[in-house]
Amino acid sequence: MDPYNALLRPLLFSLPAEAAHNLAIxxxxxxxxxxxxxTFGPQPQAPVRLFGLDFPNPVxxxxxxxxxxxxxxxxxxxGFGFVEAGTITALAQPGNPKPRSFRFIEHxxxxxxxxxxxxxxxxxxxxxxxxxxxxxxxxxPVGINIGKSKLTPNEQAASDYATSFRLLxxxxxxxxxxxxxxxxxxxxxxxDTAALAEIIRTLKAIDASKPLLVKIAPDLVQExxxxxxxxxxxxxxxxxxxxxxxxxxxxxxxxxxTAGGLSGAPLRARSTxxxxxxxxxxxxxxxxxxGIMDAASAREKLDAGANLVQLYTGFVYHGPALVRDxxxxxxx
Ligand SMILES: Cc1cc2nc3c(=O)[nH]c(=O)nc-3n(C[C@H](O)[C@H](O)[C@H](O)COP(=O)(O)O)c2cc1C
Numbered sequence: 655m656d657p658y659n660a661l662l663r664p665l666l667f668s669l670p671a672e673a674a675h676n677l678a679i680x681x682x683x684x685x686x687x688x689x690x691x692x693t694f695g696p697q698p699q700a701p702v703r704l705f706g707l708d709f710p711n712p713v714x715x716x717x718x719x720x721x722x723x724x725x726x727x728x729x730x731x732x733g734f735g736f737v738e739a740g741t742i743t744a745l746a747q748p749g750n751p752k753p754r755s756f757r758f759i760e761h762x763x764x765x766x767x768x769x770x771x772x773x774x775x776x777x778x779x780x781x782x783x784x785x786x787x788x789x790x791x792x793x794x795p796v797g798i799n800i801g802k803s804k805l806t807p808n809e810q811a812a813s814d815y816a817t818s819f820r821l822l823x824x825x826x827x828x829x830x831x832x833x834x835x836x837x838x839x840x841x842x843x844x845x846d847t848a849a850l851a852e853i854i855r856t857l858k859a860i861d862a863s864k865p866l867l868v869k870i871a872p873d874l875v876q877e878x879x880x881x882x883x884x885x886x887x888x889x890x891x892x893x894x895x896x897x898x899x900x901x902x903x904x905x906x907x908x909x910x911x912t913a914g915g916l917s918g919a920p921l922r923a924r925s926t927x928x929x930x931x932x933x934x935x936x937x938x939x940x941x942x943x944x945g946i947m948d949a950a951s952a953r954e955k956l957d958a959g960a961n962l963v964q965l966y967t968g969f970v971y972h973g974p975a976l977v978r979d980x981x982x983x984x985x986x
Pocket of ligand 1: 716717718719721740741755764765766768770799832835869897898899916917918919921943944945946964965966967968
């Protein structure tokens with residue numbers, strides 16, 4: 655019996671999406687890891703070495719699930735091969751008014767307009783410092799995803815990202831510049847290659863030793879994707895994450911629809927297309943995110959050229975068994 659499908663999911667799905675999310679994070683924060691491990695099984699092993707890091711398996715937790723890095727070791731205990739904390743912004747911010755996250759069960763999808771609600775880089779730095787000092791640090795790679803504070807104008811974006819990067823530098827094994835959330839007004843304009851190159855150069859001037867990646871949107875046209883791939887090569891990025899949520903809601907009916915980024919099964923095909931376009935243009939590592947709901951969709955991303963995969967919506971719908979299922983079906 656899968657305890658997530660049988661017990662946890664019915665309980666969590668009886669609550670509104672954000673309340674369920676907060677309850678899940680609280681439980682993960684409080685539950686002893688030995689209990690998580692004995693409930694969900696040992697961590698699946700399918701080692702991958704990438705950007706100088708050792709991943710016990712290629713299935714990671716996508717950004718947005720653990721925005722404030724509250725449960726880092728629990729993700730390891732649930733079987734993940736890596737975890738990406740954030741998005742964290744320089745300034746603490748409350749995000750958009752609630753409700754701001756919605757499940758569409760018949761589509762195995764979520765629409766969210768959270769708006770980078772997070773405790774801010776200083777508060778997260780303090781938590782990570784305590785965790786490190788106590789020896790309570792995960793043994794899987796930890797990525798840190800940083801975003802632009804809502805109040806900071808785009809012209810000052812580079813220094814806003816730099817504030818978070820400087821503070822969080824000792825704690826991330828890799829860093830992600832998030833310019834692809836649809837829920838911070840104007841953020842996606844930073845996918846313009848000149849704006850993006852300025853952010854990357856600013857961060858690399860602070861520290862060039864940590865792998866730096868950029869997370870892109872699925873709503874870019876093919877030419878823009880190719881230009882970002884070329885820029886990633888010329889600026890010495892370690893890799894790209896494709897993709898964030900989509901603004902294309904054509905899979906939802908008008909009555910269902912609500913503002914925000916769509917994730918889950920309806921995003922699968924487009925996000926794979928973006929990975930294929932990137933792979934035609936660059937040999938840099940690609941982390942796939944978008945509609946990975948089962949082993950077949952994970953395999954599709956790897957076949958399109960991805961090196962690692964990340965789960966968000968698939969994990970909400972299928973729980974930790976999905977990590978094991980994907981790992982078990984990897985080509986040997
Ligand atoms: C409720 C919610 C919050 C999210 N927050 C973030 C975030 O803070 N930063 C980020 O880079 N992506 C965020 N994402 C996007 C996911 O990381 C992922 O890229 C996207 O949902 C596509 O993957 P999926 O189809 O597996 O969910 C969020 C997604 C959801 C559903």
